[in-house]
Amino acid sequence: MISSLLTHAARHHASAGVVTNTVEGGLHRYTYADCERRARRLAKALTARGVGEGERIGTLAWNTYRHLELYYGVSGMGAVCHTINPRLFAGQITYIVQHAADTHLFVDLTFVPLVEKLAPEFAETVKAVIVMTDRAHMPEVSLPEGMELLCYEELLEGADEDFTWPEFDENTASSLCYTSGTTGNPKGVLYSHRSTVIHALGVNAPDVLGLRSADTVMPVVPMFHVNAWGTPYAAPAAGATLAMPGPHMDGESLQAFMEEAGVTAALGVPTVWLGLLNHLRASGKRIDACKRLIIGGSACPRMLMEAFGDEYGVRVDHAWGMTEMSPLGTYNSLKASQTHLEGEDLMQVRASQGRVIYGVDMKIVGEDGEELPWDGKAFGALMVRGPWVCRAYYKREDEAGETHDADGWFRTGDVATIDPEGFMRITDRTKDVIKSGGEWISSIELENIAVAHPDVAEAAVIAARHPKWDERPLLIVVPKDGRDLDPDALLAFYEGKVAKWCAPDAVLVVDELPHTATGKLLKTALRDKYADHLLQQGASVE
The missing domain is CATH 3.30.300.30 (ANL, C-terminal domain)
Structure with missing residues (x-):
């Protein structure tokens, strides 16, 4: 059960918790015990509203403590937490809400105007819009007749903590995310409690994130994008503190927040870290507590690896994955046979996307479908499989034959090479080569x-x-x-x-x-x- 991750953190890591650079402004801090109590309040409030098992609950929200409560409260009660990317086109957002048939929509203040504009398009399914703030910050919102407007904090105040997390089949759906990396309408990927928990354990392996209770980890990758690469689950499992940057992701804001929160590791796409690097260089400020930056989403420029390492003593690790993979597939950690490498030889290894983590298998195939050798030279279509790799897209199960081969290998759409040590290097997307x-x-x-x-x-x-x-x-x-x-x-x-x-x-x-x-x-x-x-x-x- 996903709920077990949070109850573990609340019981065994009482001094750890979540620090948020809030949407309203200012920092908010609380413990995992606080988070777990509020998540139970949320689950009880939704149960009182008639939300049942498997019902989709949408979110349009930043990385904050309230969004984390939704991750656990919604999934923990047996419903499905559906994170929506607000950066999609308006028509795509409307399609996603309708396709998922969301009944409630939780919205950060930033996105209230967007929801107000689109609400008439999904009035048939969405019963209520809940603004994720307190009464003092509630905005004026115009919604279609019959669609309720609620205040998040008042919703929680109306419920108590007397809620016991239910137990059910671990293959029950827990969360839903749509990928925009396709042509046509976005495609939904439905995760289960089992796949999410196993993925969290895989992420926390020593050769991957290897989070410890002494860590403070900051996911800059949004919680509306592949569950922030699994960190909202992996951090509580390890008892590591979560640092949530909210909407404040410019270089100046990130540097100040990282220093204030004592961030030791952070995850995001290259453009985010380029902005941070430019600010550090221009301001002369530092991020001395931080030891690692994990980069994914697109290939990491070598310049970023060298600059952060040489100028700030921060190691940059490359990772790769997909929405369809929960998302992590590979992580770049050196093997014992490579620890002696230096200079250009070392950089050649570190610039690759890394090797598979336990739970994932991969191969490259030629145009005839036959597997190609792992020699670092042959490149072909990259295919993967594992317990957190999707079997089919949501409500498109009849198309599984188009996305998977007869043995269940998923076609990633990437072209790659694999060297004799198992290090994979993406050479292109199939459509971009x-x-x-x-x-x-x-x-x-x-x-x-x-x-x-x-x-x-x-x-x-x-x-x-x-x-x-x-x-x-x-x-x-x-x-x-x-x-x-x-x-x-x-x-x-x-x-x-x-x-x-x-x-x-x-x-x-x-x-x-x-x-x-x-x-x-x-x-x-x-x-x-x-x-x-x-x-x-x-x-x-x-």
């Missing part, structure tokens, strides 16, 4: 080289059509503030770093790049706009 004259070129590798250039803030590489080679790499970059980018100098920057035929054919300098709702580069939009750029520029067939 560049096929030039029959040879594959990794857009990720070219992007990582570009962002290492001192004048580049962000970079994307796409496949542009070519009259002779079918596709060639086109580099699209955003310069750092106040810097002028010389395209020829940037192309020269690739010399000696990749084979000449792999280097980009051209450079485009733009003001900004499009992103998905989870902060990843939106390459579909770039391909739509620039796929014919080389043809328009008169690319030679020579």
